Amino acid sequence: MANFFDRMLGRQPKEGSGSMARDRLQLVLVHDRINLPPERLRELKEELLAVIARYVPVDGSTVDITLVQPDRNSSKIVAEIPFGKGAIQLEGGLHDYTEDDDLEDDPHTPAREVEDDETDPL
């Protein structure tokens, strides 16, 4: 359908202010729909990280927390929060993972994905 309209208009894929409008709207609409402005999302991220950091060391430089909205009625926050170096001592709080071969073989930080479905945002 999308391509059909574009072909109908003889539109060439060119970068003008039109694509800027589209990109800006894409972001604005996601935040509008769940009534969570970008600055509030930033605060949410900070708090989320602070909470997790109370339990395990977190590598703050590689954290990725974003709003995802495949369509209007399904929004979610997808967070990728890699543990920091101190987390793979395989002792104490992380004893659950000691039997995990992958974890023992991999000297690097394992990444854990936390998905938080937001079924009824409003």
Place this chain on the structure above:
Amino acid sequence: MAAKVITVTSGKGGVGKSTTTANLGIALARMGKKVVMIDADIGLRNLDVIMGLENRIVYDLVDVVEGRSKLRQAMIKHKQFPDLYLIPAAQTRDKTAVSPADMIQICNKLRDDFDFIIIDSPAGIERGFRNAVAPADRVLIVTNPEVSAVRDADRVIGLLEAENKGPGQLILNRLKPAMVKRGEMLSPSDVTDLLGLEIIGIVPEDDLVIPASNSGVPVTLNDSSRAGIAFNNIARRLCGETVPLMKLDEPESFFKRLVRLFSGN
């Protein structure tokens, strides 16, 4: 006969709701349909001037709601199309003079005698919007290819879904194909992708629209107007016909090419 109630709304003001309502009303009447239009923008009456019916108003919507006139007395018959009527908005009152229940009741009284009831919603998302949407079987959301209009349309779409009145259909008004081609305007596909709604019509920007409003003769009566043709096509789609979206990228006329050549664009 059981009329279909169609509400024309937008969120943002000035995108062409009243123009759309007037033209769809005329186009449907021209197809032989029995149509009544209701101006729900109480306090800011507009549809009457666009239709050229401003001098014939005796009673209005609020007079009907408050019992000062019978429904039939407030219905202004169009000169050219005897099956086309307008119920004007009150000019001296505000939106709270009418309730959503009043609107449902009025539409129910009209349903048996008409094919279409078209309600012109006020801008905004408050009481006036809720009045206009309450009786709707189908909602048309008018928007322009512009960031503010699209954002407001999205808000309205969300509210309609919450009220179980969705999904509506989009009318993309005032599109400038040449600007889209240059990449300087949101394209129809951009707008459908962003809003996630089907487009029922694309109306190109047309210099004939304002003269039509000036004279109180909606542009759809001008067969050489591209906007007029677009409105006619939407009316046919509302009647269930399959009408392809018109080709908007007309080859440049010799004259325009000449102008462009000399202006160095």
